[in-house]
Amino acid sequence: MERIYSLRRQAVLKGNPILRDKSFEILVNLVKEKKPKSILEIGTNVGLSGIAMLLSCETAKLTGIEIDEEKVQEAKQNYLDFGVSERAKIFIGDASEIIKNLTGKYDFIFLDGPKGHYFEYAPDLVNALSKGGILFADNVLFRGYVSGKVKTPHRYNTTKNSMQNFLNFLQQNKELKTEIFDIEDGISITEKLV
Numbered sequence: 001m002e003r004i005y006s007l008r009r010q011a012v013l014k015g016n017p018i019l020r021d022k023s024f025e026i027l028v029n030l031v032k033e034k035k036p037k038s039i040l041e042i043g044t045n046v047g048l049s050g051i052a053m054l055l056s057c058e059t060a061k062l063t064g065i066e067i068d069e070e071k072v073q074e075a076k077q078n079y080l081d082f083g084v085s086e087r088a089k090i091f092i093g094d095a096s097e098i099i100k101n102l103t104g105k106y107d108f109i110f111l112d113g114p115k116g117h118y119f120e121y122a123p124d125l126v127n128a129l130s131k132g133g134i135l136f137a138d139n140v141l142f143r144g145y146v147s148g149k150v151k152t153p154h155r156y157n158t159t160k161n162s163m164q165n166f167l168n169f170l171q172q173n174k175e176l177k178t179e180i181f182d183i184e185d186g187i188s189i190t191e192k193l194v
């Protein structure tokens with residue numbers, strides 16, 4: 001894992017958007033605890049969280065979704081370098097299209113794609129989650145705008161409202177148990193109960 005931390009530091013220096021440190025630790029510990037067999041990551045970037053999840057659970061298989069082809073190539077190289085390529089595949093394209101057509105079930109979903117689309121993805125993701133599965137979403141408090149700690153600039157109103165709708169959707173569904181954590185950019189952890 002030390003190499004992952006080093007690559008994470010390099011990614012931050014390059015301005016690559018990766019999961020923040022505390023949220024990353026929570027993600028990795030949750031994967032260690034839950035031992036999912038199948039993981040879906042929306043927004044793979046260069047694959048660093050995906051690799052960390054695979055290294056934390058040796059029986060897991062990962063499916064990623066990423067729109068940026070250069071990032072996909074880098075992620076694939078990273079999967080090879082870390083010896084996890086046989087357990088990892090990536091769909092290249094817009095998550096809006098790919099999520100609609102998912103057929104498999106996933107024990108763990110890490111949602112870390114475009115922030116304005118979480119609400120749109122939510123019904124299909126809940127559907128794709130196995131019973132007892134976990135949906136871990138990053139950026140759900142979106143710079144403090146969703147919690148109201150920071151006043152939302154006009155241009156971010158649509159994204160903030162969409163994120164609020166996403167959280168309401170999860171919290172109002174009786175088949176789900178959702179906790180929201182005001183850590184870094186905000187994470188939500190949802191368990192599918194039935």
Ligand SMILES: C[S@@+](CC[C@H](N)C(=O)[O-])C[C@H]1O[C@@H](n2cnc3c(N)ncnc32)[C@H](O)[C@@H]1O
Pocket residue numbers: 017018019041042043044045046047048049050065066067068071093094095096112113114
């Ligand atoms: C925050 S980064 C993901 C970081 C990664 N999960 C990690 O922790 O290492 C978000 C990624 O979502 C990708 N993305 C943005 N819009 C997308 C879309 N519509 N469909 C699929 N991927 C998208 C971006 O290219 C970017 O790589």
